[in-house]
Amino acid sequence: MTHRRHPRSRSRRLVRPGHWHVHARVERFVEPSLLLLLRERPLHGYELLERLPELGLEGRVDIGNLYRLLRSLEDEGLVSSEWNAELPGPAKRTYELTAQGRRLLDRWAEALRRAQDTIGNFLDRYEEGR
């Protein structure tokens, strides 16, 4: 087993005695974020990386994982891509949302609404007992 005395957690870090940095993050939030950005217009990976902070993913999107995720979304038929030769600079692979991807985004939106309710419920209960 791994019952570590002081786990180096991603979501929690002890800054100084009694003072914590806590991050409450939604699991796999990059995925719906990519789908949302791609619904607005086709983009390539690097552009997506630059735009993700707009959605709250500040400085914490791993570029390697981003490209992997894009390719796995394509394998699942949620996005489609092609090399874009027209644009200047290094070769860019431009992704666009498929109809399936759009439906998945709708699911994510529903799920995120439920998550909001869950958090709201937690916070209400938290405020009650202050």
Add this chain to the structure above:
Amino acid sequence: MTHRRHPRSRSRRLVRPGHWHVHARVERFVEPSLLLLLRERPLHGYELLERLPELGLEGRVDIGNLYRLLRSLEDEGLVSSEWNAELPGPAKRTYELTAQGRRLLDRWAEALRRAQDTIGNFLDRYEEGR
């Protein structure tokens, strides 16, 4: 690398073609939930397990991880525990929140408020483009 064609994801599952089950969950949400329940009154592990669904953790809290988490919280001084001999039935270890644990809960509440904003922002942008 692991670029799996059809990832067996926790947060996403294809039910039938084009139909997905999506779960948007907050990372490590069990932790603040335990702290909140323990702020209300001391409880033992099994009781906590029974009460977690009230906070939206339905049928998805692993009992093994729950006990591990409780012990690691104790190692960090966030909760304290002792065996409760009075109560009938199998031996129970009763946990209560420490002052440190209370402060961590406050941090979690702040973080969850920020998460709510992030989700709210996402959903606004989602609704705009419908």
Add this chain to the structure above:
DNA sequence: ACCAGTATAGGTAAAAAACATATGTCAGTC
């Protein structure tokens, strides 16, 4: 020629969550 920014990609480690199993108490019942 060199460097910084753009662009894509793979390898590996660590953290988080899920899945599986073990051990013992106790109350009711067949």
Add this chain to the structure above:
DNA sequence: GACTGACATATGTTTTTTACCTATACTGGT
């Protein structure tokens, strides 16, 4: 009195998700 199921705590292992690190190549400016 053996058996069953709910209560209670705990460990071991695997899978999934995220973080960290490295490699490659094109392009524009100095």
